[in-house]
Amino acid sequence: MEQFFKDFGESFYNNLIYEDRWLQLLEGLGLTLLIALLATALGLALGFIVAIIRSSYDMNIKGKKKKGFGVFVMKVLNVICNIYITVIRGTPVLIQVMIMYFIIFGEAQNGTLAAILSFGINSGAYVAEIVRSGIMSIDKGQFEASRSIGFNYRSTMMLIILPQALKNVLPALGNEFIVLLKETSVAGYAATHELTYVGNLIRSRTYEAFFPLVSVAVIYLVLVIILSWLLKMLERRLRNSDH
């Protein structure tokens, strides 16, 4: 028994304290958070734009015999958005990260940027579908009421439709962010020293898997629990503001 605690303590020291390894993990965590945060922002921006294009197309142009330059532009944009969503959702995120880093960035130094971009672009496709389903779930009468007051299409979207749609899809969006946070664990393939990469690095130095990997797992878990809690608070705040 005594021997067990002695080994345990030694292992703890070697894997987390020696050479400031905990500090490396902390730095990895910082990078993970940076990638996740910026990718989320990019994903939200992309997702909203794509969702608005796709649902505007569905509502205003699809199946109607409209003509004109604006209609043509919308058709092209809609096709681009569809291709984007199909390709992103049809390929593994790890392959997307590697293509971004090895091919598009050509292994230039900035793996972190490559990771942020590929996770952002990846997340955007999922956010787009979530937001679009939210927009489509809003009763047609809301559009009509807003238009009948005299609001144009844009104001109707911004003031009436999106606020309601967003509230409806907040749980799904929250889930998407949690998935994104965990998916950044493959960013190491783009030579980014994020959390998982650092954990694996320590493992390869100490030849011990337990402490480095379990520490990394615990850190992700704590992050996800905090994030879930924050999202739940936000949902409650929004829910209290009506119904």
Place this chain on the structure above:
Amino acid sequence: MTTDKEVLIKVEGLEKKFDNLEVLKGIDLEIDKGDVIVIIGASGSGKSTFLRCLNLLEEPTGGKILFEGTDITDPQVDINLHRQKMGMVFQQFNLFPHMTVLQNMVIGPIRLLKKSRKEAEENAMALLEQVGLSDRYDAYPSQLSGGQKQRVAIVRALCMNPDMLLFDEPTSALDPEMVGEVLDVMKKLARNGMTMAVVTHEMGFAREVGTQVIFIDEGVIVEQNKPDEFFDNPQSPRLRDFLSKVL
């Protein structure tokens, strides 16, 4: 001018097709300022479509709609400006559920008419007072009864200070005991000179405040008359048949 009539809307040969379904087959109608036009007809006869064409929620496929002298079916016309002057009240109320009653009422005046918040809110509160809902200004639509929702919806339209109001079966979604409170508000509006086009099955309302009653069947106006004549002395067999079923 030798006449005190002022034409607000002139509809000429209005047609509407959905793909191959011909819903409106040439409707002519003149609505003067202060008119209360009541539109009746069987379900599916095109009443809603006609009303929704008036503010271009449905795009007509033929004919003209002159609103205050402007042909609003002309693609060059900014329909949003004309819609501000043509309020609409829906069967399903369509209040904005993420806003309070007061917010529902001031968003249009503030954003579109560029009124100050203070002015918009004062005006909204005064109108709410008139429909007996000034104590519910802070409520969300989900906290209101159907009758209250529809009264708020009417006030929301009024807040834009429209020249005309369109009603599409405003009492059809209400429990029977709430129909009266909404009709009372509409009657008050009519007596105060508001120009209205009302699709409804409330024949009592048509008789009491209607200036003209219109019977639409299969996409055309089959009969149009003053309420007393219309109900007491229907000319066409189709209207007689319809009235015998609903009265």
